[in-house]
Amino acid sequence: MKKFSVTAKAYSDTTAADLLAEKCAKAGIELSKIKIKNLMKQGACWTKSAKPERIRKAKYEIKRGQTIKLYVDPNIAEFDMSTVECLHETHHYGVYYKPAGLLCQGTKYGDEYTIIREIHKRTGREPFLIHRLDKETAGVMMIAYTKKAARAFSQQIKNHKIQKTYQAEVKGKPEKAKRLESVIDGKNAILEYEVKKYLEKTALVEVNLITGRKHQIRIQFTELGFPVMGDPRYGKGNVNDTGLALIASKLVFDDPWRSGNLVTIEVPQDKRLF
Numbered sequence: 001m002k003k004f005s006v007t008a009k010a011y012s013d014t015t016a017a018d019l020l021a022e023k024c025a026k027a028g029i030e031l032s033k034i035k036i037k038n039l040m041k042q043g044a045c046w047t048k049s050a051k052p053e054r055i056r057k058a059k060y061e062i063k064r065g066q067t068i069k070l071y072v073d074p075n076i077a078e079f080d081m082s083t084v085e086c087l088h089e090t091h092h093y094g095v096y097y098k099p100a101g102l103l104c105q106g107t108k109y110g111d112e113y114t115i116i117r118e119i120h121k122r123t124g125r126e127p128f129l130i131h132r133l134d135k136e137t138a139g140v141m142m143i144a145y146t147k148k149a150a151r152a153f154s155q156q157i158k159n160h161k162i163q164k165t166y167q168a169e170v171k172g173k174p175e176k177a178k179r180l181e182s183v184i185d186g187k188n189a190i191l192e193y194e195v196k197k198y199l200e201k202t203a204l205v206e207v208n209l210i211t212g213r214k215h216q217i218r219i220q221f222t223e224l225g226f227p228v229m230g231d232p233r234y235g236k237g238n239v240n241d242t243g244l245a246l247i248a249s250k251l252v253f254d255d256p257w258r259s260g261n262l263v264t265i266e267v268p269q270d271k272r273l274f
Helices: 016-027 033-041 115-123 147-158 216-224
Strands: 004-009 045-047 067-072 085-089 093-098 138-144 163-171 177-184 187-198 202-209 246-254 262-266
Touching: 004 016, 016 033, 016 067, 033 067, 085 262, 093 115, 115 138, 138 147, 147 246, 163 216, 177 216, 187 216, 202 216
Parallel strands: 138 246
Antiparallel strands: 004 067, 045 067, 085 093, 093 138, 163 202, 163 246, 177 187, 187 202, 246 262
16 A cells, blocks of 8 residues: 555644544545544654654644644554563663564654654653664664763764674675675775584674674675575575574673773574574
């Protein structure tokens, strides 16, 4: 089913849900008021302004002359958010396990099934992304709970002070260990890997990510001729039945509030590739 949007302008003071329901009724759009309220809760309603803001409350007051917009994507599937696990937490930040298939943050169509929204609901605090994982990639993610923590960890990322380790299964048999350097989107991309085990037609590798470019591991191993198994976007002949065989397995970082205290967080054993 196709995505669509509903734009509604208020000609008198009203509520967001009433305005959208009236607009849908007049336009012959089959969206019940209950469905509209659910979409609003899921973060799909926005003010139409220079700086759009999400409207989640059905009774949000809309003044005469204001315009709001509801974005509808019928293809968004429910996700079992109980599979998001907190692995380590302090007052300033948390490290979480993000399962494969879950977005880090939302879009204009909503943010209900994202790790950032889930953490906000659990903690009641505004979370800040320090780094991202692809939707298809499972693994450890650091989330800051304060702007101060976000700045501190962002600086560590910038200075390559946070060690990010991945596990992957790649097609073929690459050489035992190698440093890969290339350019992705005009920026240097560097990683180092070591083969941990050769299988019949694939290899299990551990990757130390030096830089953090979008899809970096997936792109660089494809360029090398050994694409990640199960990758829906990169490589040929690397289809499998279990999805992308790539996991962010470990984070090592310095806790800014305990200077010199290196913290190591790994995914649970049952979620690792090896």
